[in-house]
Amino acid sequence: MGSARSASRVVLQLPAGWGARTQTLTLGGSTDGTTFTTLKSSAAHTYDPSTRNTVTLTFPAATQRYFRVTITANSGWPAGQVSEFQIWTS
Template sequence: MASSYTQSYAPGNAVDGNANTYWESANSAFPQWLHLGSAIGVRRVVLTLPPATAWATRSQTVSVQGSIDGASFGQLLGSAAYTFDPSSGSTVTLSLPAGTTTCHLRLVFTGNTGWLAGQVSELWVFGA
C-alpha cells in the first residue's frame, strides 16, 4: 500500500524481487509513504534503487513509522537523508533501535534530490 504511485510504478514493485522495477510516488507531492503490513520484530530496513548507472546519485529523506493496528502510527526512526549511489549498488540500510516490534511498517519520504518523488526499487525488512 502507498500514498500514491505514478504510471506503472506501483507499490508491489518494491517487493517483487526485481531490482530493475520500482515504486515511485506522485511527483511534487511530499510527504509520501510506502506501507507494509506484517507482525515482526524489526532491526533494519534495506532500500535499493535500480542499479543502472543511468540513475544519478541521489539522497532521499526517509523516516520509519510503526503501528500495531495499522491506523495509528508512531515514529520508529527519525527523518534523515540517505544517499543512493549507483557505484555502490544504490543501497541504503536504515537501522532501527534494538527491540523494535511492529505489525505495520511505514516508510515516509519527504524529499529526493534526484527526482520529484519517493522511489524504492527493492525493500527488505530484517528482524532482530
C-alpha cells in the first residue's frame, strides 16, 4: 500500500554491462491506478554504459500514487527493458 506523493524525476537504469541502446519512452502518472495522465511525452532516450546506463526523466512536480513507463521502441532488443525504476521528489 502507499499514498500519493509529489515527484518530479524518474531515473531508469539497465545493468551496467549491457551495451548502449535507445528506447522510446513515455511516462504516465495516476492517483487511482486506472486513469493515467502523461507526465513526460514520448521521446527517444539513450542508455550508455559510460554513464552507468541510466536515463533521467524530469517533469513538473506532480502528486501521483502510481507511475508507469511505456516503451514503444528499443534499438537493443525486440522488447522494452528496465531493471531499476526510481522515483524522486527533485
